Amino acid sequence: MAAAGLWQNRRAGEGHDGRPRSAASGGRMKKYLFVALPCLLAACSPGVSGVYTDSMGVTRYHFAAAGTVRIEAMGIAQETTYVRDRDTLRVALPQKAHALEFTIGADGALTGPLGIRLEKADR
Numbered sequence: 682m683a684a685a686g687l688w689q690n691r692r693a694g695e696g697h698d699g700r701p702r703s704a705a706s707g708g709r710m711k712k713y714l715f716v717a718l719p720c721l722l723a724a725c726s727p728g729v730s731g732v733y734t735d736s737m738g739v740t741r742y743h744f745a746a747a748g749t750v751r752i753e754a755m756g757i758a759q760e761t762t763y764v765r766d767r768d769t770l771r772v773a774l775p776q777k778a779h780a781l782e783f784t785i786g787a788d789g790a791l792t793g794p795l796g797i798r799l800e801k802a803d804r
Contacts, residue, residue: 771783
């Protein structure tokens with residue numbers, strides 16, 4: 682019964698020490714938010730822009746920050762879209778049914794299926 686009286690005397694929204702909940706844990710949450718927000722933004726941002734090409738210069742990928750890419754190979758150009766998910770870049774094939782998956786390396790190069798390696802051309 683004594684515990685019930687204690688809970689009845691506390692106002693809604695207060696923490697265990699009587700301070701409002703936001704003040705009781707607000708400082709800690711701000712620290713976590715300060716660290717997590719830049720990490721989240723970096724992981725979700727497209728982060729790929731510019732021209733990437735293979736070692737022989739036969740294929741060129743023109744990435745735009747808006748999520749579009751123009752692929753040029755042997756005089757033929759196709760425009761499609763791409764999505765970045767952490768260190769994976771998925772380039773939709775023009776037919777939109779499938780996608781090419783590239784891994785973004787520590788050096789910024791893109792490694793794809795069958796050993797395709799694209800490096801930034803405009804460095």
